[in-house]
Amino acid sequence: MNGVSIGAGIPEDQLPHVFDRSYTTKPSGTGMGLNLVKRICDRFNWQIEIDSEPGRGTTVVVSFQVSDAADSSAA
Helix, strand or coil, rough: CCCECCCCCCCCHHHCCCCCCCCCCCCCCEEEEEEEHHHHHHCCCCCCEEEEEEECCCEEEEEECCCCHHHCCCC
């Protein structure tokens, strides 16, 4: 996965929960960020990948796909 890792990284046991609504490990967090991004990706059939290593950081990649309708209207 290409990209820049940021933050302190997410422990492996917490990764399955990062897209859950209201899930956060931060004292002042709301747990809305990745949940909202995931819901938008699901709505538009985009792909989201997350790679994280504690102590090294987290990389989140969103792959956008152009729909067939958008392709034909651009011609």
